[in-house]
Every structure is written in structure tokens, then in C-alpha cells.
Amino acid sequence: MILNKEININFLKNNIKEFSYSLGFEKVGFARFRFFSKEIEKYKNWLANGYQASMNYLERNIDKRENIGLILSDVKSIIVFAHSYFTDVQHSKSIFKISRYAWGDDYHDILEKKIRKVANFISEQVDTFKFKIYVDTGPILEKIWAVEAGIGWQGKNSLVLSQELGSYFFIGIMLTNLDVPPDTKVVDRCGECRxxxxxxxxxxxxxxxxxxxxxxxxxxxxxxxxxxxxxxxxxxxxxxxxxxxxxxxxxxxSKAKITKELAFYPxxxxxxxxxxxxxxxxxxxxxxxxxxxxxxxxxxxxxxxxxxxxxxxxxxx
Ligand code: SF4
Ligand code: SF4
Structure with a gap:
């Protein structure tokens, strides 16, 4: 990895986080690449039970889900971005309700654009920077990477849950060839709750x-x-x-953080x-x-x- 200037890698990591926060992301975490050997077995069991229903695309590219090195050969760090979509608006009626995540504009485009800005920001500082961006689009086990990067823990409802954000947030992923110290995983705080x-x-x-x-x-x-x-x-x-x-x-x-992104309002x-x-x-x-x-x-x-x-x-x- 060639840094354009003499930049300390922790300094770069901090700058990436600060820049991402300025774009509206509430949390950004770094994970180190590893194979998902145990995780993929669980995933295969889930598929074997038929729990994917007719979402056949979830059965594809199992090898890539286990080893993201098949997507970006020199992947070293995975950056996980969390973007709240929570607003203080409540449902006005009890029929024909839309899930909160779909009240506003499509998050795929919005997150992709923001993560691309982060990629440009890194490219200006690292000559050899390589990356791939995913927002719910590829063979990536996003929730597991989010847990790995310390964004939160996986709640019993299967969604990633954060002490600061709750669960009303989108996840975006950037695979990179940066070699950045990973963040610490957070403890599971579901406890006895069900x-x-x-x-x-x-x-x-x-x-x-x-x-x-x-x-x-x-x-x-x-x-x-x-x-x-x-x-x-x-x-x-x-x-x-x-x-x-x-x-x-x-x-x-009850602690969900209100989004700064107006496009996610109803x-x-x-x-x-x-x-x-x-x-x-x-x-x-x-x-x-x-x-x-x-x-x-x-x-x-x-x-x-x-x-x-x-x-x-x-x-x-
Ligand atoms: S805290 Fe309770 S309600 Fe929330 S995900 Fe965990 S078990 Fe479910
Ligand atoms: S798992 Fe959650 S989203 Fe699915 S039906 Fe139950 S409450 Fe609704």
C-alpha cells in the first residue's frame, strides 16, 4: 500500500471516519478480512431449511459469501457504513402501512453515492487504493461484516442492533486493499429479552x-x-x-437516532x-x-x- 504522503494508517482511518460522518453516516467500522467458514455453515443450514423462500439469488455465489477474496483478490480491510433512516414521524393510519425504510427515496443509490465519495477521498491519499462497494446488492454477508466491524450485534430478530442507533439503519460495505487496524466487536445486549x-x-x-x-x-x-x-x-x-x-x-x-438525510423522510x-x-x-x-x-x-x-x-x-x- 503506497500512501501519497507520510500518513499514519490510524490517522487515515480516523480521517475516513470523520469524512464519512460529514456525509451523514452515523457509524463506520473496520473489519479485517477473514474466511467465514463457521458462518457459511450456518447460512447453508438456513438455506437447507428453505428459509430463503423463493429468493433464489440467496443460494448463488456461496463461495464468494464465504471468501470475499474471490471478489477483490487483495482485500484486506472491510469498511462498514451505518446510515440511519429513522425519523420522528409515526404511522398515521393502521392500514396500507409502509415499512419505515421505504418511506423516502431508495437507499441503494443514496448510500452508494456517499460511499463512492469516501472512496474518492481515500484515492486522493493512497495511490494503490482498490475497492468494491456493495449496498445490499452482491454476495456479501452484510450483517456478519457489520458485527465483525463493531457496528453492533445481531439481534434475535436477525437485524444488526446498535446501542446508539437501534436497528433502523442501512448498511453499506466497501471491500478495500487498505490494511487498517480493525475495530472491536461489541457485546450482544439482547440478554433475556425476546x-x-x-x-x-x-x-x-x-x-x-x-x-x-x-x-x-x-x-x-x-x-x-x-x-x-x-x-x-x-x-x-x-x-x-x-x-x-x-x-x-x-x-x-427507543434510542434510535434521527437521520440527517432528508431523502429518507416520508x-x-x-x-x-x-x-x-x-x-x-x-x-x-x-x-x-x-x-x-x-x-x-x-x-x-x-x-x-x-x-x-x-x-x-x-x-x-
Ligand atoms: S433487544 Fe429484544 S426485541 Fe431487540 S432484537 Fe434483542 S431480543 Fe429482539
Ligand atoms: S419477522 Fe419481523 S418483519 Fe417478519 S413478520 Fe415477523 S415481525 Fe414482521
Whole structure:
């Protein structure tokens, strides 16, 4: 690694953190590259149980998930970025609710742009700098790297949880060839609590940290394939896109930090979809209505199925 000037690596690490905070990230952690041998076995077990439901992409690139050296051959340090999306806004109605993470603009683009700025910042100081950025897009076990980098611990609802941030935050990852001292992992502070497990209306948290997507409202409202039929008995509890129940009950989220990013505030102040707007949706205008919104992931057919399911109807009635 060639630093352009005589820069101490700890000084550089500190500068990277400070620069990232100035972009709106609340936490930044460094992990040292290692194989995820034990972790990948757990992951394979999770897949073997069918808990990924129809998200077949999760079955691909297992070798890369275990060894990110197959993605960036001289990877040494992994930088993990945490960006809060929590606002002090509450749901205004109890039907057609949107998960908090999807109230504003699509986080993929926003985080990617910010992390790219950090990469440019590093490139100005390190001639030989190489990197790869991932925001929920590649074969990266993000949550495990976030734990490894000291961002937080994995809660029983399977999400990464931080003492300072709660769990309403996005995770971005940068694989780098920098050789930076890692941060310390934090202790698991779930303790005896099991509020998320008990509150899940569909018993989708089958054991601590293990979610069966086949039972999860988030999966059914966001990720299902167009041809998949929503199980009749599955109560969406008013959610039309996502589900925040296992986060809402988490005591650590009473400390959630309000985001500085205005793009994550509810579009037009709306935390729910309106029935009259849903009625006006067509396959043609769907993309325009949900342009730059995470909701477009559900696709027109998927969102309509959610609506009909919430109204107790099915497609053919
Ligand atoms: S998102 Fe909802 S359905 Fe899924 S595990 Fe959490 S509480 Fe259960
Ligand atoms: S609700 Fe309790 S058990 Fe679940 S993630 Fe939060 S602290 Fe952990």
C-alpha cells in the first residue's frame, strides 16, 4: 500500500471516519478480512431449511459469501457504513402501512453515492487504493461484516442492533486493499429479552437470529414472485409493503437516532399508501409513481396482490 504522503494508517482511518460522518453516516467500522467458514455453515443450514423462500439469488455465489477474496483478490480491510433512516414521524393510519425504510427515496443509490465519495477521498491519499462497494446488492454477508466491524450485534430478530442507533439503519460495505487496524466487536445486549420473537404475528422468528421468510410479512409484501399466491391465512396486520413489528417492539429502538438525510423522510408526508391512489395505479404508471422509491421492488402485480389480500379478496373475485 503506497500512501501519497507520510500518513499514519490510524490517522487515515480516523480521517475516513470523520469524512464519512460529514456525509451523514452515523457509524463506520473496520473489519479485517477473514474466511467465514463457521458462518457459511450456518447460512447453508438456513438455506437447507428453505428459509430463503423463493429468493433464489440467496443460494448463488456461496463461495464468494464465504471468501470475499474471490471478489477483490487483495482485500484486506472491510469498511462498514451505518446510515440511519429513522425519523420522528409515526404511522398515521393502521392500514396500507409502509415499512419505515421505504418511506423516502431508495437507499441503494443514496448510500452508494456517499460511499463512492469516501472512496474518492481515500484515492486522493493512497495511490494503490482498490475497492468494491456493495449496498445490499452482491454476495456479501452484510450483517456478519457489520458485527465483525463493531457496528453492533445481531439481534434475535436477525437485524444488526446498535446501542446508539437501534436497528433502523442501512448498511453499506466497501471491500478495500487498505490494511487498517480493525475495530472491536461489541457485546450482544439482547440478554433475556425476546420481545421481537413474541411480537412477530406470524411466528416467523423460528429461533434467535433465524427468520423463516416463508412466514414473514416482509417477504410476502416485497419479495414474492409474481406467480406466487399469498397464503390465505397469512394476516398482513395492515402492512402493504414490509413489516416493522419486530423492530417497533425492540427496546433499543427507543434510542434510535434521527437521520440527517432528508431523502429518507416520508414522501409527501405519507407513511401509508392511500386506497384511492392504489385504485388509480396501472401497470403503465406504476414505474413513474414509485420512481426512486424502494416500493417499486414489489412490482405492480405484487403491490396489487398485497392490496387485495389486505381487503380479503383474491385476484379472481
Ligand atoms: S418483519 Fe414482521 S413478520 Fe417478519 S419477522 Fe419481523 S415481525 Fe415477523
Ligand atoms: S426485541 Fe429484544 S431480543 Fe429482539 S432484537 Fe431487540 S433487544 Fe434483542
Amino acid at each position: 420481545k421481537c420473537i413474541d411480537a412477530c404475528p406470524t411466528n416467523a422468528i423460528v429461533s434467535p437470529k433465524v427468520v423463516d421468510s416463508r412466514k414473514c410479512i416482509s417477504f410476502w409484501t416485497i419479495e414474492k414472485k409474481i406467480h406466487e399466491e399469498i397464503p390465505h391465512q397469512l394476516d398482513f396486520k395492515g402492512w402493504i409493503f414490509g413489516c416493522d413489528i419486530c423492530q417497533e417492539v425492540c427496546p433499543w429502538n 414522501r409527501n408526508g405519507k407513511t401509508n399508501l392511500e386506497e384511492e391512489d392504489l385504485m388509480k395505479l396501472t401497470i403503465e404508471n406504476f414505474k413513474e409513481v414509485f420512481r426512486k422509491s424502494p416500493i417499486k421492488r414489489a412490482k405492480f402485480e405484487g403491490l396489487m396482490k398485497n392490496y387485495l389480500h389486505l381487503r380479503g379478496l383474491n385476484e379472481f373475485e
